[in-house]
Amino acid sequence: MSSTIPATLIPGDGIGPEIVDATLAALDALGAPFEWDTQVAGLAGVQAAGDPLPPAVLDSIRRTRLALKGPLETPSGGGYRSSNVRLREEFQLYANLRPARTIVPGGRYDNIDLVVVRENLEGLYIGHEHYVKIADDPHAVAMATGVNTRAGCRRILDYAFQYAIANGRKKVSIVHKANIMKALTGVFLETGLQLYEEKYKGQVQVDTVIIDACAMKLVLDPWKFDVIVTTNLFGDIVSDLVAGLVGGLGMAPGANIGENAAIFEAVHGSAPDIAGQGKANPVALMLAAAMMLDHVGRQDLAARLRQAIDATLNVDQVRTGDLGGSASTPAFAKALVARIANG
Numbered sequence: 001m002s003s004t005i006p007a008t009l010i011p012g013d014g015i016g017p018e019i020v021d022a023t024l025a026a027l028d029a030l031g032a033p034f035e036w037d038t039q040v041a042g043l044a045g046v047q048a049a050g051d052p053l054p055p056a057v058l059d060s061i062r063r064t065r066l067a068l069k070g071p072l073e074t075p076s077g078g079g080y081r082s083s084n085v086r087l088r089e090e091f092q093l094y095a096n097l098r099p100a101r102t103i104v105p106g107g108r109y110d111n112i113d114l115v116v117v118r119e120n121l122e123g124l125y126i127g128h129e130h131y132v133k134i135a136d137d138p139h140a141v142a143m144a145t146g147v148n149t150r151a152g153c154r155r156i157l158d159y160a161f162q163y164a165i166a167n168g169r170k171k172v173s174i175v176h177k178a179n180i181m182k183a184l185t186g187v188f189l190e191t192g193l194q195l196y197e198e199k200y201k202g203q204v205q206v207d208t209v210i211i212d213a214c215a216m217k218l219v220l221d222p223w224k225f226d227v228i229v230t231t232n233l234f235g236d237i238v239s240d241l242v243a244g245l246v247g248g249l250g251m252a253p254g255a256n257i258g259e260n261a262a263i264f265e266a267v268h269g270s271a272p273d274i275a276g277q278g279k280a281n282p283v284a285l286m287l288a289a290a291m292m293l294d295h296v297g298r299q300d301l302a303a304r305l306r307q308a309i310d311a312t313l314n315v316d317q318v319r320t321g322d323l324g325g326s327a328s329t330p331a332f333a334k335a336l337v338a339r340i341a342n343g
Helices: 016-030 043-049 055-064 083-090 150-166 186-200 211-220 232-245 283-295 299-314 329-342
Strands: 005-010 034-038 066-069 095-101 113-119 123-134 137-147 171-176 205-210 227-230 253-257 262-266
Touching (some): 005 055, 034 055, 043 055, 095 150, 095 232, 095 283, 113 150, 113 232, 123 232, 150 171, 150 186, 150 227, 171 211, 171 232, 211 232
Parallel strands (some): 005 034, 005 066, 066 262, 171 205, 171 227
Antiparallel strands (some): 095 113, 095 253, 123 137
16 A cells, blocks of 8 residues: 555535535545645635635645645635636646546436546636726726637647546547637647647547537537547536536536646535535535546545445435435435445
8 A cells, every 4th residue: 555645625615514524434434545634715714814715725735736625615705816716826727627427327318428628727717808998888898818828728738638548538529619719719729730640640539629519519419529628718618518418516526737736626616505404415526536546546446436436326326415315415425435345
């Protein structure tokens, strides 16, 4: 067995502490190697340190280069920026990885198994926006500037091709809008095709899809997709779309990966309306923890965790309310831990 691996743990807001507790129970049952440094952020960070991302959180992640986080609520008013965006920028987490796999069969779509790789730092989300006043209307004109760099495009496309090859995937779809945004997404498409010819031809298939056609095809025939790589805004939308194919955000893990840090999370929000009621589905965060185990080279434990989740949901039929069951968050965790112990 390997030695312990330092990692930052951020329970987060709302249902965060509940799903984090359930996930830690699963990781403890697996004998996962993480040595946790627990930090507060989000609303809890504002209450404790006057900042949704206190310096202690950032210092911890700089030290461990690895984090598991619950959902963070950005306080309304007060000029606070999204904590998630700040984390991505602070640690240059350029790749957002969002797998979507059918776990509970019998929905509208079965046997879905695809991955969205989203560029995380550029595009229309850089926040360069302003209004132009005309007459007495201060918001008469709204303007936004998107920026994609050749280096940023190459970095995320490289990541997607390497991910596909390392994970035995067959095809990478480059999703763009270069027919209209010829420069902003044209550079992304152009870079992807050049990179494929230079480095990856023969190792994996590639195709190109315009974003609106991609959205339609994902609804009509999602099985034609394998790995989707795209720019920031399109990736944000498409990754939620594919989560809908497999049961919603309660089943959607995410990873934000950079050269010097990786942060793993459930992609849903903090759901304050059900906080403390034991109703939250912890599966998304548990799947994020499995991705974290993959990241540190413990694919053996990641596979056991995914198998236990599958069996708990489908063999034992223990499910939370959002999946049509009646199990509480702790009851689901208890059933999962029993599966791990007997597995």
